[in-house]
Amino acid sequence: MKKLYKEDDQGNLLYAEYWVKSEALAVIHTGKVGKEGTTEEFDMLGKFGSEKQFIKHFINKFEPKGYGTFPASRKTYLVVQFPMKSLKGNKRDHWLKEKVMEYLDNELGWRGLGHIDGFDMGEMTNFPQSYALNIFSEVVDEEKGVTTIKRCLRTYRLDYTRIKIASRPLLSTAPFELKYSAKKKDQTFSI
Numbered sequence: 001m002k003k004l005y006k007e008d009d010q011g012n013l014l015y016a017e018y019w020v021k022s023e024a025l026a027v028i029h030t031g032k033v034g035k036e037g038t039t040e041e042f043d044m045l046g047k048f049g050s051e052k053q054f055i056k057h058f059i060n061k062f063e064p065k066g067y068g069t070f071p072a073s074r075k076t077y078l079v080v081q082f083p084m085k086s087l088k089g090n091k092r093d094h095w096l097k098e099k100v101m102e103y104l105d106n107e108l109g110w111r112g113l114g115h116i117d118g119f120d121m122g123e124m125t126n127f128p129q130s131y132a133l134n135i136f137s138e139v140v141d142e143e144k145g146v147t148t149i150k151r152c153l154r155t156y157r158l159d160y161t162r163i164k165i166a167s168r169p170l171l172s173t174a175p176f177e178l179k180y181s182a183k184k185k186d187q188t189f190s191i
Contacts, residue, residue, distance in 0.1 A: 002058070003112070004067035005033070005140065013141060015112030016062045018055070020044070026054050033112045034144035075114070075170035076142040078179075079191070080104070080149055082159055084131040089121050093133055097121070100135055100158050107152040114139035126190035134191060142167050146179050164189055 003017035013033040020026050026044040031037020048054040080100065084093050097119055105116040117136045124130045139145035146165050153160040166176035166189045178189040 002055070003070075004062050005070040005112075006066040006068065013112075014067075016058075016067050017112070018058045020051060020054075026051070028058065029110075029112075031112055033141055034148070035112075036110050037112060070140050072170055074140070076139050076145065076167050077117075077170045077172075077176075078137045078139055078142070078145050078149065078165060078167050079176055080135045080137075080153070081164040081166070081189070082133040082135075082162055084121065084133055087122060087131055089131070089133060093121065096159060097133055097135065099156070100153070103152055103156050103158065104135065104137060104149060107148055108137060108139065108145065111144070111148055113141060113145050113148055120191075124190040127188075130190075132191075138170055142179075150180060 001017060001019040003015060005013055005015050007013055014031070015033055015037065016028065016030045018026055018028045021041070024043060024045045026042045027039050028042070029037050029039045042048070042054065044051060044054045048057055082096060101116050101119060108114045108116070114137055117138050119133065119135045121133050122131060124132050137145065149165060153163060161182050163182050164178060165180040166178045168174050168176050176189060176191060178187060181187055
């Protein structure tokens with residue numbers, strides 16, 4: 001899988017990516033960041049002879065149009081946080097982790113925004129005896145990433161009323177900054 005980006009004349013960020021679906025089938029997915037794009041399937045072996053030739057076709061199709069790798073210095077690291085009642089979490093917390101990671105990875109990917117980058121569960125750094133599930137993602141557009149995460153969790157009823165979302169630049173070690181709290185009176189955040 002490879003994902004390329006470019007900014008069009010109107011300032012919209014566009015994406016083009018491919019993945020190999022099976023031994024003989026490949027998919028190209030294109031669109032505007034934040035929107036579900038369109039896909040086109042290719043008989044990789046029949047049309048190109050090999051995966052290597054298909055990849056060459058993909059690069060030759062999009063790089064001359066100005067598409068390239070999105071710089072890490074412009075990416076944002078988002079964290080979605082759910083409160084837990086214990087250090088290791090209960091069965092529901094573990095179920096929630098799996099579902100949220102699955103749904104968010106799909107939503108972010110299909111909209112060209114990014115992907116899930118892992119999770120942690122445990123005691124919060126600045127609030128002893130308080131516990132949280134944190135799910136991390138890398139995105140290319142912070143505002144659209146936050147909006148997509150909120151919509152996804154609300155649509156699939158994944159404890160949307162308990163979440164906090166925070167961000168920081170991907171390459172930074174600065175503290176995360178709260179961007180959204182389901183509980184308006186609670187504007188604190190700690191990993």
